[in-house]
Amino acid sequence: MALPKQSEDFPGWYQEVVKQAELAETSLARGTMVIKPYGFAIWEAIQRAVDDRIKATGHQNLYFPLFIPYSLLEKEAEHVEGFAPEVAVVTHAGGEKLEEPLVVRPTSETIIWNTYAKWIQSYRDLPLLYNQWCNVVRWELRPRIFLRTTEFLWQEGHTAHETADEAIAEARMILEDVYADAVEKVLAVPVRRGRKTAAERFAGAVETMAIEGLMRDRKALQAGTSHYLGQNFAKAYGVQFQGRGGDLEFAYATSWGVSTRLVGGAIMTHGDDKGLRLPPALAPYQVVIVPIYKNDDEKGSVVAKARAIKDSLTGVRVRIDDRDEHRPGYKFNEWELKGVPLRIELGPRDIAADQVMIARRDTGEKQTLPTGEVPARVPRLLEDIQVSLFAQASAFRDEYSFDAKDYGELAALIADPGGFVTGGWCGNPECEAKVKADTKATIRYLPLDPEPPAGECIVCGTAAVERATWAQAY
Amino acid sequence: MALPKQSEDFPGWYQEVVKQAELAETSLARGTMVIKPYGFAIWEAIQRAVDDRIKATGHQNLYFPLFIPYSLLEKEAEHVEGFAPEVAVVTHAGGEKLEEPLVVRPTSETIIWNTYAKWIQSYRDLPLLYNQWCNVVRWELRPRIFLRTTEFLWQEGHTAHETADEAIAEARMILEDVYADAVEKVLAVPVRRGRKTAAERFAGAVETMAIEGLMRDRKALQAGTSHYLGQNFAKAYGVQFQGRGGDLEFAYATSWGVSTRLVGGAIMTHGDDKGLRLPPALAPYQVVIVPIYKNDDEKGSVVAKARAIKDSLTGVRVRIDDRDEHRPGYKFNEWELKGVPLRIELGPRDIAADQVMIARRDTGEKQTLPTGEVPARVPRLLEDIQVSLFAQASAFRDEYSFDAKDYGELAALIADPGGFVTGGWCGNPECEAKVKADTKATIRYLPLDPEPPAGECIVCGTAAVERATWAQAY
Numbered sequence: 001m002a003l004p005k006q007s008e009d010f011p012g013w014y015q016e017v018v019k020q021a022e023l024a025e026t027s028l029a030r031g032t033m034v035i036k037p038y039g040f041a042i043w044e045a046i047q048r049a050v051d052d053r054i055k056a057t058g059h060q061n062l063y064f065p066l067f068i069p070y071s072l073l074e075k076e077a078e079h080v081e082g083f084a085p086e087v088a089v090v091t092h093a094g095g096e097k098l099e100e101p102l103v104v105r106p107t108s109e110t111i112i113w114n115t116y117a118k119w120i121q122s123y124r125d126l127p128l129l130y131n132q133w134c135n136v137v138r139w140e141l142r143p144r145i146f147l148r149t150t151e152f153l154w155q156e157g158h159t160a161h162e163t164a165d166e167a168i169a170e171a172r173m174i175l176e177d178v179y180a181d182a183v184e185k186v187l188a189v190p191v192r193r194g195r196k197t198a199a200e201r202f203a204g205a206v207e208t209m210a211i212e213g214l215m216r217d218r219k220a221l222q223a224g225t226s227h228y229l230g231q232n233f234a235k236a237y238g239v240q241f242q243g244r245g246g247d248l249e250f251a252y253a254t255s256w257g258v259s260t261r262l263v264g265g266a267i268m269t270h271g272d273d274k275g276l277r278l279p280p281a282l283a284p285y286q287v288v289i290v291p292i293y294k295n296d297d298e299k300g301s302v303v304a305k306a307r308a309i310k311d312s313l314t315g316v317r318v319r320i321d322d323r324d325e326h327r328p329g330y331k332f333n334e335w336e337l338k339g340v341p342l343r344i345e346l347g348p349r350d351i352a353a354d355q356v357m358i359a360r361r362d363t364g365e366k367q368t369l370p371t372g373e374v375p376a377r378v379p380r381l382l383e384d385i386q387v388s389l390f391a392q393a394s395a396f397r398d399e400y401s402f403d404a405k406d407y408g409e410l411a412a413l414i415a416d417p418g419g420f421v422t423g424g425w426c427g428n429p430e431c432e433a434k435v436k437a438d439t440k441a442t443i444r445y446l447p448l449d450p451e452p453p454a455g456e457c458i459v460c461g462t463a464a465v466e467r468a469t470w471a472q473a474y
Numbered sequence: 475m476a477l478p479k480q481s482e483d484f485p486g487w488y489q490e491v492v493k494q495a496e497l498a499e500t501s502l503a504r505g506t507m508v509i510k511p512y513g514f515a516i517w518e519a520i521q522r523a524v525d526d527r528i529k530a531t532g533h534q535n536l537y538f539p540l541f542i543p544y545s546l547l548e549k550e551a552e553h554v555e556g557f558a559p560e561v562a563v564v565t566h567a568g569g570e571k572l573e574e575p576l577v578v579r580p581t582s583e584t585i586i587w588n589t590y591a592k593w594i595q596s597y598r599d600l601p602l603l604y605n606q607w608c609n610v611v612r613w614e615l616r617p618r619i620f621l622r623t624t625e626f627l628w629q630e631g632h633t634a635h636e637t638a639d640e641a642i643a644e645a646r647m648i649l650e651d652v653y654a655d656a657v658e659k660v661l662a663v664p665v666r667r668g669r670k671t672a673a674e675r676f677a678g679a680v681e682t683m684a685i686e687g688l689m690r691d692r693k694a695l696q697a698g699t700s701h702y703l704g705q706n707f708a709k710a711y712g713v714q715f716q717g718r719g720g721d722l723e724f725a726y727a728t729s730w731g732v733s734t735r736l737v738g739g740a741i742m743t744h745g746d747d748k749g750l751r752l753p754p755a756l757a758p759y760q761v762v763i764v765p766i767y768k769n770d771d772e773k774g775s776v777v778a779k780a781r782a783i784k785d786s787l788t789g790v791r792v793r794i795d796d797r798d799e800h801r802p803g804y805k806f807n808e809w810e811l812k813g814v815p816l817r818i819e820l821g822p823r824d825i826a827a828d829q830v831m832i833a834r835r836d837t838g839e840k841q842t843l844p845t846g847e848v849p850a851r852v853p854r855l856l857e858d859i860q861v862s863l864f865a866q867a868s869a870f871r872d873e874y875s876f877d878a879k880d881y882g883e884l885a886a887l888i889a890d891p892g893g894f895v896t897g898g899w900c901g902n903p904e905c906e907a908k909v910k911a912d913t914k915a916t917i918r919y920l921p922l923d924p925e926p927p928a929g930e931c932i933v934c935g936t937a938a939v940e941r942a943t944w945a946q947a948y
Contacts (some may be wrong), residue, residue, distance in 0.1 A: 027538070027539045027585065027589070028539075028542070028543050028546065028585070028588070029539055029541035029542070029543060029576050030567075032539035032540075032541060033539065034536070034537065034538050034539065034589055035536055035537040036536055037534035037535065037536045037604065039536075040534070040535050040536045040537055041534070041535070043537075044535065060511035060514070060515070061511065061514050061515070061518065062508070062509055062510055062511045062513075062514045063508065063509040063514055063517075063627065064501070064508050065501045065502075065503055065506035065507065065508065065625055066506075066578075066609055066611070066625050067503035067506060067562075067611075067625065068502070068503070069502050069503060072502065084569075085568065085569050086568060087567070087568075088541075088564045088566070088567035088568075088576070089564060089565065089566040089567065090562045090563060090564050090565075090578065091563065091564075091565045091566065092562070092563040092565065092575075093504075093561070093562035093563065093611075093613045093624075094559065094560060094561075094562075094613030094615075095558075095559050095613075101566075102503050102562070104540075104564065104578070111501065111502070114502070115501070115508055124799060130511065134609070135540055135608070135609065137540070137541075137567075139567045139568030139569075141568075150567075151539055151540050151541065153537065325598060
């Protein structure tokens with residue numbers, strides 16, 4: 001049952017922690033997963049954090065169908081090229097062969113922009129600021145639980161705008177005020193915000209922006225993307241509106257999404273050799289109370305006291321683990337594995353002394369606390385853990401962020417210790433491809449805003465147009 | 475743009491109100507729909523009401539895959555017979571033909587019980603009290619928006635128990651404490667609770683219970699079902715556990731669901747010839763404020779006042795409709811069509827008199843109210859509307875609930891005026907089939923609890939075993 005050490009076998013550690021903490025398991029159809037209750041509660045917390053921000057920034061939820069006629073997918077050339085190889089196709093339904101096969105949505109730009117053509121007639125109909133929560137399917141060659149599954153859960157926002165500037169501002173606002181904010185404040189995962197290169201862009205996008213986190217194995221994880229799609233989809237699906245000047249114009253689009261992959265990101269950012277460490281804002285249980293007793297008499301009074309403590313913690317998610325079939329030591333290990341931020345131990349001697357023992361999962365620190373102070377101290381400890389996990393992850397990320405002075409150093413740093421490595425880039429896809437071939441690292445991000453001249457390209461030595469940041473990535 | 479009258483063309487009224495109130499529209503793939511933001515906000519309110527109750531009764535959410543290997547569907551004989559004709563089948567994915575076709579879930583008993591076989595070893599693992607929110611696909615012959623769509627959104631609960639009694643109690647608790655409670659209190663739709671006949675049972679169930687509402691056209695709508703599945707699925711998927719006595723036993727199952735069909739039920743229960751009438755607990759906007767002004771000067775002060783009123787209504791969902799392109803009369807009609815429970819009209823003369831005009835959507839009553847009383851009165855008015863809509867729907871349902879004394883009267887009442895018609899039934903499926911053939915009415919429910927001897931079968935005259943309630947239904 002022991003977890004592999006992160007330093008020795010990070011992929012093995014990840015697989016085992018997902019399994020032993022009962023987050024998810026693989027299912028029968030290739031690359032699909034069952035998200036178990038404990039993992040799903042984490043996803044629900046992520047959903048709330050993201051959905052609250054999506055709504056607070058003026059968007060509404062709606063729902064488009066799972067099935068997209070194949071011919072619709074083909075209308076945007078780059079998009080179909082990107083997604084056609086990955087789609088699952090329904091050919092039969094209701095006992096008959098369908099006249100036209102249906103694609104199971106890999107993403108919904110096609111069906112949505114085909115529908116927006118009906119909804120958008122005039123500049124007065126704009127902007128459309130819509131989002132949906134749903135499942136999508138992409139036939140991945142190397143599925144990996146939470147990180148890359150053939151079916152995953154996500155939200156996809158799809159907005160339509162009168163002007164390019166407005167759409168660009170929307171895509172950026174989502175990246176910063178919705179995604180980065182939710183991921184940093186709730187998941188406590190620090191992220192870099194940046195633009196993607198053409199090679200890493202969403203199929204059909206003019207510009208893709210992303211947030212990138214650094215996992216404990218010093219590989220990057222793309223944690224959310226926000227795309228400015230220009231007029232590509234409006235032109236492919238005929239979405240024209242009468243502008244303020246009376247002319248017919250094509251609408252400008254954005255789309256953006258975060259997915260169940262974020263659960264994997266939280267695991268790999270905070271976990272240690274004992275298992276998960278969950279930020280309190282994300283934790284299904286923020287506090288577990290383990291009653292300690294030798295017989296039924298003791299159990300009665302200890303559990304009653306545990307309930308009183310639970311009731312005193314209004315607004316805190318508390319679980320009392322009064323299972324008889326396991327001993328306290330077993331429970332301590334299990335809840336450490338499951339990453340519960342605070343553990344309260346409570347036995348007859350504690351009750352006699354009117355105190356509890358309280359242990360932090362993030363630091364392992366234990367302290368006794370007068371029972372009367374629990375309602376005031378626990379929320380502050382939880383805040384402290386939330387802040388501390390973010391600070392630790394930020395320090396780790398910064399420790400493994402490097403400026404490389406030449407190509408040899410870039411390659412050496414990527415190989416060992418890994419992390420984010422920044423250097424000048426000439427903008428040539430060939431230089432980008434060379435780094436990938438030599439080191440398996442890709443450009444994770446370019447600066448969001450234009451920056452002053454950047455010296456030389458670290459690959460070819462010609463003038464750099466901007467500074468790129470490389471990493472090996474999930 | 476005028477709606478057909480309910481009394482003249484109820485199906486036409488329904489279609490038009492769904493369209494004009496911007497609730498949903500049909501999409502490209504056969505029988506699918508786009509749920510538009512206003513309709514989706516109603517569904518979100520339903521989800522919250524049901525999800526809160528599911529969690530409060532000790533259940534947890536999780537997620538199982540969309541795709542089910544075809545062979546898995548075939549293991550429970552009655553189940554496959556019921557669902558195989560309706561499934562959509564994925565035969566190709568990732569550019570290749572699949573070795574085994576995948577079914578798009580029509581419901582998830584098969585994949586869930588196949589997985590429970592791994593999760594259940596001992597009586598200590600029971601009960602499992604799980605639920606998922608997801609989309610399902612059933613290839614319907616006569617799709618109808620919200621009521622019967624090829625893809626729909628729902629929740630499906632799947633629980634596993636040690637004993638039959640416990641499973642039966644669970645199925646009934648869900649019917650009464652979760653479904654009937656949420657539907658009556660939030661949707662304000664009164665429902666009858668009952669058992670289904672064998673002919674109307676879920677494929678694979680031992681007993682199906684349902685809640686049934688009566689729509690404004692006096693047809694019944696099955697609004698939620700809760701099934702006791704006995705050991706059928708445990709046996710089909712090999713879900714055995716070590717019981718308290720040490721023997722291996724098969725687990726007992728329930729499953730239960732409500733879907734986006736409930737949106738249709740709320741429309742058809744409360745709507746009138748002017749459009750929707752939404753119960754406040756369900757309404758995306760509970761209050762709309764329509765500012766009345768002749769010029770920009772007036773607009774500035776009236777909208778400022780409207781905002782102050784909105785801010786004073788904490789906890790109330792308020793929308794200010796300050797669109798310049800429409801006149802107040804147009805807005806009044808639009809929000810009546812959309813069923814907003816309360817409309818506040820506010821013009822310069824109202825401001826001068828420190829009052830507002832407030833109109834109830836349910837009764838059409840208008841009254842002036844001193845501005846200072848708005849924060850206290852609006853929540854009470856909303857409560858009143860919620861109660862009143864439920865009372866109206868209950869009175870309507872009771873007005874069209876009949877006891878028939880003989881077969882002629884049963885057939886006559888079903889034909890005109892329609893509604894729920896109750897009579898003795900011998901339990902013979904042939905009598906049930908005869909009523910259906912003669913009148914298109916089905917037995918909507920049998921009593922939940924056994925009742926005293928019930929006289930004669932209204933169809934064949936032999937001894938009745940219980941009293942059945944018939945209606946034509948959606």
